[in-house]
Amino acid sequence: MSNSILLSAKGIHKSFEDENGGAPLEVLRGVDIDVPEATITSIVGSSGSGKSTLLHIVGGLDKPDSGSVLWGNTDISSLKNNELATFRNKNIGFVFQFHHLLPEFTAIENIAMPALISGKSIEEATERALKLMERFGVAERRNHRPTQLSGGEQQRVSMARALMNEPKLILADEPTGNLDDANTQIILDMLFELRDRDGVSVLLITHEKSIAQRSDILLEIKSGTIS
Numbered sequence: 720m721s722n723s724i725l726l727s728a729k730g731i732h733k734s735f736e737d738e739n740g741g742a743p744l745e746v747l748r749g750v751d752i753d754v755p756e757a758t759i760t761s762i763v764g765s766s767g768s769g770k771s772t773l774l775h776i777v778g779g780l781d782k783p784d785s786g787s788v789l790w791g792n793t794d795i796s797s798l799k800n801n802e803l804a805t806f807r808n809k810n811i812g813f814v815f816q817f818h819h820l821l822p823e824f825t826a827i828e829n830i831a832m833p834a835l836i837s838g839k840s841i842e843e844a845t846e847r848a849l850k851l852m853e854r855f856g857v858a859e860r861r862n863h864r865p866t867q868l869s870g871g872e873q874q875r876v877s878m879a880r881a882l883m884n885e886p887k888l889i890l891a892d893e894p895t896g897n898l899d900d901a902n903t904q905i906i907l908d909m910l911f912e913l914r915d916r917d918g919v920s921v922l923l924i925t926h927e928k929s930i931a932q933r934s935d936i937l938l939e940i941k942s943g944t945i946s
């Protein structure tokens with residue numbers, strides 16, 4: 720593959736202490752991963768193998784015990800918390816299995832939020848949020864709160880929110896795990912369109928073989944390493 724590398728994680732180790740005083744659980748034991756620009760990478764692996772842990776580290780939501788997460792020359796695992804929050808907000812969009820939308824805000828407010836946090840005006844943020852809602856077919860639901868949306872609509876709103884600041888990378892942790900076949904297809908087609916139309920890279924955790932097979936790169940986590 721000739722696409723240049725967007726992000727490179729090297730030698731990632733992560734253990735969790737055992738609360739009962741037993742040996743720490745070594746989840747990641749030296750994981751290396753390169754994410755090229757404009758590609759879809761799927762990560763598969765059994766439950767508890769460390770997929771979410773890896774995604775959180777790559778996205779700067781958690782720190783590795785050792786190893787580096789490089790964006791160009793920046794090692795994001797060494798950034799201070801406030802620098803990291805700014806970096807994430809600008810460069811990474813997150814989509815989770817359960818949407819993590821804020822229940823007290825409407826769909827359009829949820830989508831506009833990352834832009835407001837980064838200092839955009841309400842007018843500018845709302846205008847872009849509405850465009851994204853139209854693109855994902857949820858514009859007529861703009862004033863609904865998350866509980867008033869279907870699962871598929873919630874997930875499309877989450878995708879729109881993830882794209883608000885035009886990130887280069889989408890990190891998706893089983894984004895279709897909670898959806899029926901039709902909605903799964905819609906979300907997947909959106910991810911592939913993002914790659915093709917916007918040059919976005921997607922790092923995707925999935926249990927579904929059909930998705931994994933459609934990806935540009937397929938990685939498996941096993942015994943704390945990637946093959």
Ligand SMILES: Nc1ncnc2c1ncn2[C@@H]1O[C@H](COP(=O)(O)OP(=O)(O)OP(=O)(O)O)[C@@H](O)[C@H]1O
Binds near residue numbers: 736766
């Ligand atoms: N904060 C934490 N403290 C202690 N143990 C943790 C913590 N987070 C994860 N673990 C443990 O680390 C292991 C890997 O968890 P992780 O969530 O990364 O797995 P996963 O591959 O995403 O699994 P699944 O497919 O079920 O979502 C599990 O055994 C889990 O119990």
Ligand SMILES: [Mg+2]
Binds near residue numbers: 770771772892
């Ligand atoms: Mg997980």
